[in-house]
């Protein structure tokens with residue numbers, strides 16, 4: 001029997017956010033409903049985890065047509081185990097799981113849409129934070145790292161453009177490309193304040209604020225010899241602009257297309 005602080009008599013309730021109406025355009029507060037769910041006593045092999053961080057991803061909007069109205073919102077979490085009848089998930093450990101937008105989850109450690117796992121012992125390093133399990137050391141960091149090292153494979157000194165460079169995935173991609181791979185990195189974001197953060201904190205070479213500047217004009221200025229690689233997460237007009245500045249045999253990693261996620265036409269995501 002695994003060690004446990006399991007208390008069968010206490011009634012626990014989870015707060016669960018559900019999709020109360022289908023999204024039209026950008027989701028509104030009224031499209032969500034907060035519900036309460038009773039947590040059953042644990043069975044053998046189960047553990048109970050309390051949400052510490054919930055990741056609210058753009059991806060969820062993109063797949064929302066597949067969700068049932070009234071169902072719980074899906075999403076990744078870092079949750080802390082507070083009761084356990086499963087040796088692999090001891091009380092006090094932090095778990096990465098696709099538990100959705102809910103405060104308490106009973107789980108068996110099975111793979112859901114992504115694997116469920118206890119965070120490795122990087123937490124012993126005081127410079128590391130639990131939230132990194134959902135960011136740099138989670139799916140956004142992996143998407144950035146493998147998109148660069150397995151798909152694009154840029155070489156030192158080559159020019160790489162990253163869109164949504166102030167976002168989770170884009171900011172990791174740009175920093176890995178600059179600080180580890182030694183590329184000349186141009187980042188695209190909406191506004192100057194975000195661009196400044198990417199340059200000052202992220203060390204990105206050049207930035208373009210697409211709300212205030214002409215993307216093609218700026219690319220021609222920063223990359224007069226053309227763009228070698230494009231790490232794209234937005235699609236749409238920005239992607240078309242970058243494409244027009246690509247060199248022959250340039251490479252593109254299509255990692256997302258956020259500009260189309262809030263389209264009202266079901267199933268139509270413009271890349």
Ligand SMILES: NC(=O)C1=CN([C@@H]2O[C@H](COP(=O)(O)OP(=O)(O)OC[C@H]3O[C@@H](n4cnc5c(N)ncnc54)[C@H](OP(=O)(O)O)[C@@H]3O)[C@@H](O)[C@H]2O)C=CC1
Nearest residue numbers: 139140143164167168169189190233234255256257258259
């Ligand atoms: N999170 C993940 O694990 C993964 C995410 N992706 C994809 O990466 C992309 C970004 O996701 P993520 O980094 O998590 O998201 P974030 O929420 O961290 O960043 C999203 C950013 O996208 C930009 N954006 C929003 N709408 C538009 C638009 N219409 N046109 C151009 N840019 C827009 C905004 O930045 P700005 O103000 O600069 O426009 C916004 O801050 C998405 O396409 C997603 O599907 C892919 C793989 C994994």
Ligand SMILES: CCCCCC(=O)/C=C/[C@H]1[C@H](O)CC(=O)[C@@H]1CCCCCCC(=O)O
Nearest residue numbers: 057059062074075076098113114139255256
């Ligand atoms: C249709 C647009 C795809 C854009 C790519 C993207 O954003 C993908 C992100 C996910 C990745 O494929 C795996 C993930 O973990 C990312 C986001 C998290 C999704 C949570 C799903 C939770 C659930 O299904 O319960």
